[in-house]
Amino acid sequence: MARVVRYEFLGNWIVFWALCIFFFLIPFAFLYWMTCSIRIEEDMDNPEEFVSLFRSGKLTKGTRT
Numbered sequence: 001m002a003r004v005v006r007y008e009f010l011g012n013w014i015v016f017w018a019l020c021i022f023f024f025l026i027p028f029a030f031l032y033w034m035t036c037s038i039r040i041e042e043d044m045d046n047p048e049e050f051v052s053l054f055r056s057g058k059l060t061k062g063t064r065t
Contacts, residue, residue, distance in 0.1 A: 001043045002043070002045075004041070004042050005040070006039075008040060009033060010036050010037070011035075011037075015032065019032060
């Protein structure tokens with residue numbers, strides 16, 4: 001069984017973009033993005049099918065292969 005790894009940002013997008021507005025705060029925005037992101041690993045029977053559905057836009061939330 002193959003494994004699919006994805007990252008999801010759980011932080012506040014308004015705070016992230018507010019930090020990005022000012023040039024000298026971009027390193028803090030990057031740190032905020034890194035600390036508020038999680039890694040999700042899922043075992044799938046056919047990851048190639050999942051990737052092709054995702055890239056074609058046919059994959060909806062809640063759809064699992």
